[in-house]
Amino acid sequence: MRRRWSIAGQLFALQVLIVTLLVAAGTAGAVLLARRDARNAAVEEVTGVAQAIAHSPFVADALTSPDPTALLQPYTEATRHATGTDFIVVMAPDRTRYTHTTVSLIGKPFAGTVGAALAGGTVIEEYEGSLGDSWRTVVPVRKGNDIIGLVSVGITTDNINRSLLRQVPAVAGATGVALLLAGLGAWLLSRRLRRLTHGLGPAEMTRMYEYYDAVLHSVREGLVVVDRDGQVALINDEGRRLLGVPEGKLDLPAEAAELIASRRTTVDEPVLAGDRVLVASQSETRFEGRSLGTVLTLRDHTELRELTGELESVRGLTAALQAQAHEAANRLHTVLTMVELGRTEEAIDLATAELALAQQLTDQVVGAVEEPALAALLLGKSAQAGERGVELTVEPDSRLDSERVPTRDLLTVVGNLVDNALEAVALAEPPRRVRVLVRQDEREVLVRVSDTGPGIPADQADAAFRRGWSTKQGPGRGVGLSLVRQVADRYGGSYAIASGGDERGATLTVRLPAS
Known part of the structure; x- marks a missing residue:
């Protein structure tokens, strides 16, 4: 016969599935946040580098010299290597490049948006240029009140992604630890639940409850189940009738309550309950060496x-x-x-x-x-x-x-x-x-x-x-x-x-x- 999963097994599988989905969602969210943070950091970096170059007096003087490329190309390349950016372009207001990482592109028009920079503002955009998709910024170079040139600094998207990949081991490690701890907690919980339910499945427990409930309500002997703390846990219908205890209450007759409180083992002991003479037998219930309480059985001895x-x-x-x-x-x-x-x-x-x-x-x-x-x-x-x-x-x-x-x-x-x-x-x-x-x-x-x-x-x-x-x-x-x-x-x-x-x-x- 096909083995049915126990309640503990089903709960363990459900917890593992939920935890995996939550960790996966958390990891995806962390990656998206990291990507956004990396992009923002790259934008801040290229903006800062561009503004630093634009405010340099050396750059302003070079732009008004007879050969700006001869002065600016070595300067921008040194700055690019020092800052880790992918390109630094210094251009004339008409987009003519004076510098570029690719020397063959010097003298050719700059590809990108410059309108806001020419108006004195700053351009920040993602643009696919000669080096591929990149995040770039364009700022104006001023001399007095005049804009004499533009500076564009950018970092390619591949470079940003490589920086993210360097964080993957840490994220993966944190994800693995989270999954391990969550799985361990789910296993411990399922183990305890399996011990409490004795490895039974939902159908078995439902069937057992139905059978036990039917038996308890149909037997012709009174039954009182008492837990380890001495509290009455269950009284069947015949027990309530014999003891005169109405439904929803647990007020037992004095002699029956005294016998239950004593926890002593007895067989066929007469007990008075109202106008009835009951024969009571009480014994301790144990399971795997543990005491579960006592069970009191009652029979009507009056007649x-x-x-x-x-x-x-x-x-x-x-x-x-x-x-x-x-x-x-x-x-x-x-x-x-x-x-x-x-x-x-x-x-x-x-x-x-x-x-x-x-x-x-x-x-x-x-x-x-x-x-x-x-x-x-x-x-x-x-x-x-x-x-x-x-x-x-x-x-x-x-x-x-x-x-x-x-x-x-x-x-x-x-x-x-x-x-x-x-x-x-x-x-x-x-x-x-x-x-x-x-x-x-x-x-x-x-x-x-x-x-x-x-x-x-x-x-x-x-x-x-x-x-x-x-x-x-x-x-x-x-x-x-x-x-x-x-x-x-x-x-x-x-x-x-x-x-x-x-x-x-x-x-x-x-x-x-x-x-």
């Missing part, structure tokens, strides 16, 4: 976490139902045995008491909370609490009869608070109790969960709602209360931790303004 929470709830409820099935089987065997023993009344009382206890819990929860999803959540948590040996009680004054807050956010708050309370009291000394209060009024929805667990130290109450804080070690910890905080912040509500009603434990209270 997966919700599904995981629902699955854990189902598993807990299933385990609780299995335990209750065993308990129910034991009680049923007991009732049947009592019937076989003829103790029917006691069997009926035992069965009725068990049914009444279960129905009482259901009636209490359903009667207090008309929201079906929240009622189902509390019943499921009650079964989990029973399996763990924890007494979960819904406060009698709980009341939620309308959707003041969206169900999803309410389940997030209540579910995470109850889960934390159950974990706190599961390993505590008896009595192990959890009390739940969900109440609404015209202004707000109040959620309060109290437990008899070990409690939370007062100096860590604020930190408990930050992501990553937990009393237990392990992956996935320290997210529940941070989600509660996110919901409260989004609604402009409040959250607080206080000591429990008993001597131990904690009470977590969340207030959400009703909208």
